Amino acid sequence: xxxxxxxxxxxxxxxxxxxxxxxxxxxxxxxxxxxxxxxxxxxxxxxxxxxxxxxxxxxxxxxxxxxxxxxxxxxxxxxxxxxxxxxxxxxxxxxxxxxxxxxxxxxxxxxxxxxxxxxxxxxxxxxxxxxxxxxxxxxxxxxxxxxxxxxxxxxxxxxxxxxxxxxxxxxxxxxxxxxxxxxxxxxxxxxxxxxxxxxxxxxxxxxxxxxx
Numbered sequence: 544x545x546x547x548x549x550x551x552x553x554x555x556x557x558x559x560x561x562x563x564x565x566x567x568x569x570x571x572x573x574x575x576x577x578x579x580x581x582x583x584x585x586x587x588x589x590x591x592x593x594x595x596x597x598x599x600x601x602x603x604x605x606x607x608x609x610x611x612x613x614x615x616x617x618x619x620x621x622x623x624x625x626x627x628x629x630x631x632x633x634x635x636x637x638x639x640x641x642x643x644x645x646x647x648x649x650x651x652x653x654x655x656x657x658x659x660x661x662x663x664x665x666x667x668x669x670x671x672x673x674x675x676x677x678x679x680x681x682x683x684x685x686x687x688x689x690x691x692x693x694x695x696x697x698x699x700x701x702x703x704x705x706x707x708x709x710x711x712x713x714x715x716x717x718x719x720x721x722x723x724x725x726x727x728x729x730x731x732x733x734x735x736x737x738x739x740x741x742x743x744x745x746x747x748x749x750x751x752x753x754x755x
Contacts, residue, residue: 546738549663549693551637554595557666557690558633561591561673565626567682573622577678584676585617588625591672595632598661598668599639601649608650629669636665653746654736663697664735666690671716685709698733701745 565588573585580587601608620628640658648655656664670686677684691708699715706714706721714721717731732746 546696547689547693549659549666549690549697551641551662553690553693554633554637554640554662554665554669556687557669558595558630558637560684560687561588561633561669562626562630564673564677564682564684565629568622568677568680570622572680573625575679577675580675580678583617585620585622585625587672587676588629589617589620591668592625592629592632594668595629595636595665598649598651598665599632599636601651602636602639602643602647602656602658602661604649606648606650606655629673633665633669636661648736651735653732654734656735657737659697660735660737663694664733666694667698667712667716667733671712671718674713674718686712697738698735700734700738700741 568584574583576583577587582590640662643658645658648657649661651661651664654660670690674684674686686709688708691712695702695708695712695715696704699712702711702715703721703724706724710719711721713719714724714726715731717726717728720726727745727747730748730750732748734741734746
């Protein structure tokens with residue numbers, strides 16, 4: 544069976560879903576810390592927009608690793624603008640991915656992703672940090688199962704194929720349990736280079752990844 548690719552449309556849909564869910568937070572909730580995180584909900588959401596923007600720049604630059612990720616200044620951002628910011632940076636990454644040559648690779652600390660690899664990482668950042676930011680609130684959030692499946696097959700090809708897709712993406716990134724499988728915990732890692740370069744082994748990090 545042909546693997547379904549992660550597409551620019553997946554990236555845009557992820558941005559829309561995060562925007563619409565995050566827009567339900569009150570001004571007071573933005574300054575709270577979600578359970579088990581040191582970041583506030585505001586910084587968590589800002590990080591996802593920052594990551595999508597950085598991925599767009601890295602993909603544009605190729606393997607030049609001189610692009611620094613700009614620091615998050617939560618005091619400089621009006622919380623009500625954050626949902627739209629997450630969406631706009633998702634759209635930016637999708638647009639860049641559409642426009643670069645098929646052979647383009649970009650720098651990332653875990654490898655040299657192609658456009659699809661950056662899109663898969665972007666979907667992961669936006670969807671999972673939205674889930675993180677909304678934890679402990681009355682706003683229920685779950686990512687689209689089809690997008691989660693596309694991301695899993697691209698970034699985590701060693702994960703089970705027949706389990707619930709969104710729950711499996713949470714599990715793959717240390718955010719939950721999956722019956723019958725051992726959690727990767729805080730040292731999970733993705734394979735972001737093209738899949739024909741995967742060595743067939745589960746990837747793990749030698750440093751804490753987890754969530755801040």
